[in-house]
Amino acid sequence: MPKPIIAVPADIREIEGAVWHASPNQYVQAALKVAGAMSFIVPAFEDGNEIDAILDRVDGVLVSGSATNVHPSLYGKEAAEGDGPFDPARDATSLPLIRRAIDRGIPLLAICRGIQELNVALGGTLASEIQEQPGIWDHRKPNVPERDKAYAIRQPVIVQEGSCIANYLGLAGEIQVNSLHRQAIAETAPRLKVEATAEDGTIEAVSVIDAKNFAVGVQWHPEYWAETDAPSRALFEAFGDAVRAFAASRTRVSRGEPAFPEPA
Known part of the structure; x- marks a missing residue:
């Protein structure tokens, strides 16, 4: 069976005066080498x-992290100075892609900006500059030149017993992650x-309650160290398993067979 294909919505970047539709290498590499899936970069257009x-x-759909933030107008807020940078074309591409993937039961993994987009797409809100709130840690990326040090695994998160994430990881309780962000979920969407x-x-992982398939978001960066x-x-392996199962069901349907045959 050929490798399944996942959609990765692009960011808009300007490089030497030219506009690029781009995606960070770590995500598509983790998808290929760990999830076993090929990535198609989806151009980001406002319409x-x-x-x-x-x-x-x-x-499948993989929604990556980014240096940009979801525009506050999309969750009923006014943009304050310092809330950016923004990428309206990415917003206009990712949010409907997320909603329709969930509706159609297509496996979805949303990371960093992706979990924030997932929350907004389903009716939730975000908080900015969370490190300024009383009792909240500074989750921002350390100001060091070496990317491996910036993305080092250093922060504990508590995975809920019986959760989807616990099932995929094979464990619950405390794990160590690399969570780097200055925005976070404020009001959780009703479906999350x-x-x-x-x-x-701080909310670090969510799942879609009524999802027909794999549909989770994490605030940390599993793509960076997915191989080690x-x-x-x-x-990423759990995401890959879900993507392959979906691809196989689609093949069976194209042959006129049941998507999910009864076990023998």
């Missing part, structure tokens, strides 16, 4: 993308269940 046409051609939190109460860190690898 014109046909979401169902995209999803008709893929077996909190699956893991930092010791300061056991929890990071387990999450």
